[in-house]
Amino acid sequence: MSDNAVYTEEDQKPQIEEECKPHCVKQWQEYKACVERIQGDTTGQAHCSGQYFDFWHCVDHCAAPKIFSRLK
Template sequence: MEDEEEDPVDHKLEVETACAPKCEAFVRAYEACATRIESDETGEAHCTGQYFDMYKCVDECAKKEIMERTV
């Protein structure tokens, strides 16, 4: 019987979730913005800046561990 290879596991979501507490201020800013613009009927309001700030924080936090798990 041949050794069965295991399917690769993507740890990205797990690592990013673990980084969320370190980026709490950015997450709160994004969530506050999202709540604020819910009532915008023009469709012009957005939270792009807050989203990118939050994502950059999580990405910076997670990149080293993701790369270590990839090897």
């Protein structure tokens, strides 16, 4: 492929991820509950990264087969 190659296809990953998010409602609710729980933290030590990554792991698990099936 040359350096001047033009890609005309739109990236389908964001759309596929959006379609998968409804499958991960439980993980999203756990993340939002954590965010609410730590709002009053003044130490700066509390975080919800585990729940956040669990949500995106679920989305990725749903999206990956769909993305790879569309690759040429």
